[in-house]
Amino acid sequence: MMSVELPATWYRTRFFIGVVQTLSPPFWLAYTFLTRVLHWPGSGFIATFVYIAFIPLWISLTSWYSVWKHDRRAGQLGATPIPRAKGKWPGNIDIMMRFAKDLREGYILQAMGEVLDEYGVDTLNTRILWKDNIITRDDLHMRAVHQTQFESFERGAEAAEKMGTFLGRGVFVTDRTQWRRERALIRPFLNKERISDFDIFQEYSERALDILAASASAREPIDVQDLFARFTLDATAAFLLGTSPDALGAPRPVPYKATLGSKGAATEGQFGTFLYSFEEVQVTISLRWRMNTFFPLYEFKGDHTLPHVEVITKWVKPIVEAALERKKQEREQGIERQRAERTMLENLVEITQDEERVRYGLLNVMMAGRDTTAGLLTFVTYILAVHPAVAKRLREEILDVCGAAGNSTHDLIRKMPYMNAVLNETLRLFPGAPMGIRNSIHEVLLPTADRSTPLYLPGKARVTWLTLHLHRRADLWGADALEFDPERWLDPARLARVEKRPSMYVPFLSGPRQCPGQNFALNEASFMLVRLLQRFSGFELVPEAIPEGARPPPQWKEGKGRQRVEKIWPSTAFTAFVKGGLWVRPIAA
Numbered sequence: 001m002m003s004v005e006l007p008a009t010w011y012r013t014r015f016f017i018g019v020v021q022t023l024s025p026p027f028w029l030a031y032t033f034l035t036r037v038l039h040w041p042g043s044g045f046i047a048t049f050v051y052i053a054f055i056p057l058w059i060s061l062t063s064w065y066s067v068w069k070h071d072r073r074a075g076q077l078g079a080t081p082i083p084r085a086k087g088k089w090p091g092n093i094d095i096m097m098r099f100a101k102d103l104r105e106g107y108i109l110q111a112m113g114e115v116l117d118e119y120g121v122d123t124l125n126t127r128i129l130w131k132d133n134i135i136t137r138d139d140l141h142m143r144a145v146h147q148t149q150f151e152s153f154e155r156g157a158e159a160a161e162k163m164g165t166f167l168g169r170g171v172f173v174t175d176r177t178q179w180r181r182e183r184a185l186i187r188p189f190l191n192k193e194r195i196s197d198f199d200i201f202q203e204y205s206e207r208a209l210d211i212l213a214a215s216a217s218a219r220e221p222i223d224v225q226d227l228f229a230r231f232t233l234d235a236t237a238a239f240l241l242g243t244s245p246d247a248l249g250a251p252r253p254v255p256y257k258a259t260l261g262s263k264g265a266a267t268e269g270q271f272g273t274f275l276y277s278f279e280e281v282q283v284t285i286s287l288r289w290r291m292n293t294f295f296p297l298y299e300f301k302g303d304h305t306l307p308h309v310e311v312i313t314k315w316v317k318p319i320v321e322a323a324l325e326r327k328k329q330e331r332e333q334g335i336e337r338q339r340a341e342r343t344m345l346e347n348l349v350e351i352t353q354d355e356e357r358v359r360y361g362l363l364n365v366m367m368a369g370r371d372t373t374a375g376l377l378t379f380v381t382y383i384l385a386v387h388p389a390v391a392k393r394l395r396e397e398i399l400d401v402c403g404a405a406g407n408s409t410h411d412l413i414r415k416m417p418y419m420n421a422v423l424n425e426t427l428r429l430f431p432g433a434p435m436g437i438r439n440s441i442h443e444v445l446l447p448t449a450d451r452s453t454p455l456y457l458p459g460k461a462r463v464t465w466l467t468l469h470l471h472r473r474a475d476l477w478g479a480d481a482l483e484f485d486p487e488r489w490l491d492p493a494r495l496a497r498v499e500k501r502p503s504m505y506v507p508f509l510s511g512p513r514q515c516p517g518q519n520f521a522l523n524e525a526s527f528m529l530v531r532l533l534q535r536f537s538g539f540e541l542v543p544e545a546i547p548e549g550a551r552p553p554p555q556w557k558e559g560k561g562r563q564r565v566e567k568i569w570p571s572t573a574f575t576a577f578v579k580g581g582l583w584v585r586p587i588a589a
């Protein structure tokens, strides 16, 4: 259904073309059957019934044929097909519904993990709606997708369709040559460790800490997920553009009054702000991925991303245009700026004068870097709240290395092994991007751990990898895989496990598309953590402040895995977040 390349906003046309492409063969078959075989008229009541009956018949036939073809091809290549799920309903609709329900109502990615457990495998072809739809928590298969067979997979036209209005043809949306070009544009800038990044963190972290301090002295709970989202938005925008949308200055969710927003807690009067639009456009996009081929029906009356894109563009475009104008004038006057301390915007306008390309380049990085880092800070704070001993030890290390008020630097951060262990362990249990998707361009053979018969992955299959479940596999991490234990990263014998098999820990992915913002993210999170624990000795969870509908359901205690012990509701809309927000009371030092 996705082969036709049209602009992103033409999703209805593409959907219509897809429907026609899907229905034409059974229609012609039914017509031929009626008129040539039965010598009946091709219209009328009975004919209509035959046309309708031919649709499931055609679907069953083509599905059966594709399974047969892939089994035969696997045999020819000395491989076995990826195990296929056998649901109760045609097209495994029951499994599809189970996943969809779980995304709304369940513990983060729980249903996918349980389905894998039920089949006793780490990679499964769910064959949802008769299509090859693979889910995996096998690190070797993920490595094939991300590294060894990188060229056999793509984001594809569907990424452009679902995200194009917001992200243009930026690094997140493109493949092959265009992706290389976009990545080359941003990567050198993100690779550098710049002194000025810490100045940016300083300015915004102090504002965030003052807000926290005000809550602490009023003994009021605060939604730190919301606060970190504002901090990372302002800091990332300042880093990229040299200015911020002042998200930290805008009204915040009110304790005990806040209602459930589309992810965290809702804030009154947020509609139309940059922060709100930036959040909502991502929520819309993740909804599109969930509905997949059918999202055009949901957005039939209009593109739900456009009102938000308008607000975002209204803020970013003039900033980019001003930078381009400034660059033009500098060129005319022969002025050359120092390279090392330019913002990303200033760097981009050196390379291209294409306003759209610069704008989308910036928005792609802003989107990639902001939620994930805010998520990391949120989950670390949660961990510190439920493990006061970890908070105490981390605080001791921070005070030892940075003092009670001093700022951290690149060098000081490297001298804090416990901080590093806490961040690693948080990203293990709560990876910022807990899952990801690629499509296979053609058939691929996937390796198996015991190097026995490889698995056959057909072309045009969707592969969803589950980093969260990979990071919680007991066979790789040990019987205590579900427990938060920073010692894993400090004990040489346990650390050797990961060093021997680095593919088992991939919060930033691996291979050519791995996260280029890793250093920036870890520096930003470390900087904030240092400042947090200098000012506060820890955090107390305030479950009563969680908005209605976001408290962990009591039945989780009887469930499987970490949901039994969780005090919050972790969820995902591509990036991990806490449903309803993380409501804590900071404890002043």
Ligand code: HEM
Binding pocket: 171, 172, 183, 186, 190, 364, 365, 368, 369, 370, 372, 373, 376, 431, 432, 433, 436, 437, 507, 508, 509, 512, 513, 514, 515, 516, 517, 518, 520, 521, 522
């Ligand atoms: C804890 C924080 C972060 C985590 C866990 C994280 C994780 C990831 C992951 C898993 C991907 C691969 C996604 C995929 O291909 O499906 C990715 C891509 C990316 N990340 Fe990050 N990221 C973080 C922070 C950042 C920051 C701070 C920036 C920039 C300032 C950034 C910029 C990017 C970009 C531009 C890509 C796209 C790369 C490409 O497709 O070539 N990330 N990140």
